[in-house]
Amino acid sequence: xxxxxxxxxxxxxxxxxxxxxxxxxxxxxxxxxxxxxxxxxxxxxxxxxxxxxxxxxxxxxxxxxxxxxxxxxxxxxxxxxxxxxxxxxxxxxxxxxxxxxxxxxxxxxxxxxxxxxxxxxxxxxxxxxxxxxxxxxxxxxxxxxxxxxxxxxxxxxxxxxxxxxxxxxxxxxxxxxxxxxxxxxxxxxxxxxxxxxxxxxxxxxxxxxxxxxxxxxxxxxxxxxxxxxxxxxxxxxxxxxxxxxxxxxxxxxxxxxxxxxxxxxxxxxxxxxxxxxxxxxxxxxxxxxxxxxxxxxxxxxxxxxxxxxxxxxxxxxxxxxxxxxxxxxxxxxxxxxxxxxxxxxxxxxxxxxxxxxxxxxxxxxxxxxxxxxxxxxxxxxxxxx
Numbered sequence: 001x002x003x004x005x006x007x008x009x010x011x012x013x014x015x016x017x018x019x020x021x022x023x024x025x026x027x028x029x030x031x032x033x034x035x036x037x038x039x040x041x042x043x044x045x046x047x048x049x050x051x052x053x054x055x056x057x058x059x060x061x062x063x064x065x066x067x068x069x070x071x072x073x074x075x076x077x078x079x080x081x082x083x084x085x086x087x088x089x090x091x092x093x094x095x096x097x098x099x100x101x102x103x104x105x106x107x108x109x110x111x112x113x114x115x116x117x118x119x120x121x122x123x124x125x126x127x128x129x130x131x132x133x134x135x136x137x138x139x140x141x142x143x144x145x146x147x148x149x150x151x152x153x154x155x156x157x158x159x160x161x162x163x164x165x166x167x168x169x170x171x172x173x174x175x176x177x178x179x180x181x182x183x184x185x186x187x188x189x190x191x192x193x194x195x196x197x198x199x200x201x202x203x204x205x206x207x208x209x210x211x212x213x214x215x216x217x218x219x220x221x222x223x224x225x226x227x228x229x230x231x232x233x234x235x236x237x238x239x240x241x242x243x244x245x246x247x248x249x250x251x252x253x254x255x256x257x258x259x260x261x262x263x264x265x266x267x268x269x270x271x272x273x274x275x276x277x278x279x280x281x282x283x284x285x286x287x288x289x290x291x292x293x294x295x296x297x298x299x300x301x302x303x304x305x306x307x308x309x310x311x312x313x314x315x316x317x318x319x320x321x322x323x324x325x326x327x328x329x330x331x332x333x334x335x336x337x338x339x340x341x342x343x344x345x346x347x348x349x350x351x352x353x354x355x356x357x358x359x360x361x362x363x364x365x366x367x368x369x370x371x372x373x374x375x376x377x378x379x380x381x382x383x384x385x
Contacts, residue, residue, distance in 0.1 A: 003033040006124075006372055007062070007097035009088065011040040011108035012251060013050045014302070017283040019103050019126060021180035021365030023059060031373040035095050039065035039084060040108040041252040048249065048280025056282070063091045067111070072257030074224065077107050084111025092119050099124050099149070099377050105132070105140035107221070107253070113143045122377040124149040126368070127176060129157030129164075131323035132301075135221040148378055151368050153305075153359045154325055170375070174367040175360025181283055182309040183362025186355065189291040189310070195246065199281055204273040206244035213238065213344065214290060215247040217298035219255025220320045227255030230335045231262035234297065234317060237340035238275060239266075243294070243348070245275045295347045297340070303330060308356040313347035315340065327356035 006026050010016050027034045036059050041047040043064060055061065067083040069076045088111055092100065100116040102109045104127040116123045125147035128140060144150065144161055152158045153176035161171050196205050206212070217234055219227035238245050250259040263277065281289060287306060290296060295313045296303045299321055303314035308327035316332045317340060333343040 003031055004098045004373065004377070005033045005035055005096070006099050006101060007035040007037060007092065007095055008101040008103075009037045009039060009109075009112040010042050010050070010054070010103065011084075011112070012042050012106050013048045013280055014251070014300075015042065015103045015106065015109075016050050016054055017181060017286070018176070018178045019101070020057070020283055021177045022101075022126070022368040023365075025365040025369035026372065027059070029369045029373055032369060034059075035062040035097055036060065037063045037065065037088070037091055037095075039088065039111075040068050040080065044068060044252075046249075046279075047252050050280060053280075053282045062095055065091060067108075068252060072252075072254060072260075074221070074254045077221070077254050081107055081111050084108055085115050088112055088115040089119065092116060092121060097121060099372065101126060102143060102147075103127065105130075105136040105143070106251075107135060107139055109143060110139050113146045117146045117379070120379045122149065122379045123147045124151065124372070126151045127153055127157075129159075129161040130154070130325070131160075132321055134223075134320055137323075148381075149371075149375055151364075151371070153364075156325060172367070172371050174371070175362075175364040176305055177360075177364040177368065178305055179309050179357070179360035180362050180365050181287055182306045185284065185287040185291055186310060189288055191288050191292045193285060193288075195278070195281075195289060196276070198285065199278055201246075201276050201278040203267065203276045205276060206274040208244040208246075210244075211294045211348075212244040212246060213241075213295050213297055213348075214293045215245060215297045216300035216302060217259065217317065218250045218300060218320065219253050219259050220299070220318060221254045223319070224253070224255030224258065226335075227258035228262045230318060231259045232266065233335045233337050234340055235262065235266045236337040237344065238297070239270060239272055240337070241341060241344060242274055243344075246289070246293075247275055247277045249277065249279045294351075295344055297344060305359045308358055309360070311353040311355050313350055313353065315343040315347055325358055327353070327358055329353040329356070
């Protein structure tokens with residue numbers, strides 16, 4: 001029997017850590033062949049050049065798709081998605097995969113889902129069935145209806161996908177592959193590298209030996225015109241607290257230019273000798289860095305997923321993660337300087353939380369690969385409602 005050719009499309013910096021363990025498991029499986037496609041912001045230096053870490057980890061890349069339209073606005077998002085459909089259609093026609101995997105809910109993943117579906121290629125969706133408070137939810141649920149096989153992270157997500165009309169025998173509760181990496185870090189999570197030496201970054205280099213905060217704040221696509229002011233509120237809070245802080249650059253969403261401009265103008269007009277800025281880190285290094293911080297601040301899903309497993313205190317700011325299942329480690333607050341400060345101080349004082357396996361136990365990648373080797377690969381829907 002010939003190997004099943006499984007094409008995985010990675011479109012952004014966070015998507016790699018979301019699927020890395022599954023990539024390895026697919027590559028190692030005797031009945032599967034991995035075809036890896038890197039697209040969109042995962043190829044761009046401005047957003048951390050995730051592709052270089054993917055190549056460094058030893059994965060061979062079957063195709064690269066440059067389709068990001070600059071602009072940081074809603075029109076750029078829509079056009080980037082359209083270009084992705086055109087380019088990925090060509091890639092899939094050339095590679096002829098037996099199935100295509102699309103990851104999570106970023107807007108670029110819609111290109112993968114549409115191109116594969118229109119070519120009658122079975123579509124596999126990882127991390128469907130979850131709820132959030134922005135455009136990601138529309139994208140996620142739309143991909144669920146386009147997808148033929150579903151690997152979900154939680155029990156509630158599985159129930160939700162089945163309620164949407166998907167057959168229970170095509171919906172698998174595997175947990176989230178990103179927790180597989182957190183599981184390994186939880187076993188040996190010491191900070192064993194100098195972030196300045198390894199990743200450079202910009203800004204002052206505060207002494208972080210007595211503890212530090214990490215900030216990951218992305219624009220909310222349904223509030224993109226407010227992204228600049230929202231970032232300023234967090235910048236003011238962090239600047240006034242004077243705790244050593246490492247701030248990571250935002251994703252390529254509508255409003256990212258507003259967030260970036262807020263950071264640049266704030267740096268020009270304020271003395272911020274305790275904040276350093278990074279674009280990206282290798283997944284394992286980032287999780288080690290995260291595991292040793294006093295608190296994660298912002299609105300990244302990392303705070304909801306990996307931090308729950310690692311027990312890292314999180315201050316979740318704003319609406320971007322509204323509705324998503326979360327552990328006790330998350331404290332929600334609004335975009336207001338004093339409220340953010342209060343929440344940070346409360347979480348820093350609390351310290352580490354107990355590990356919560358709400359998003360998985362650390363074996364998702366193996367389960368995904370095993371299911372892919374056996375599940376019937378179909379590209380048509382039958383009524384289930």
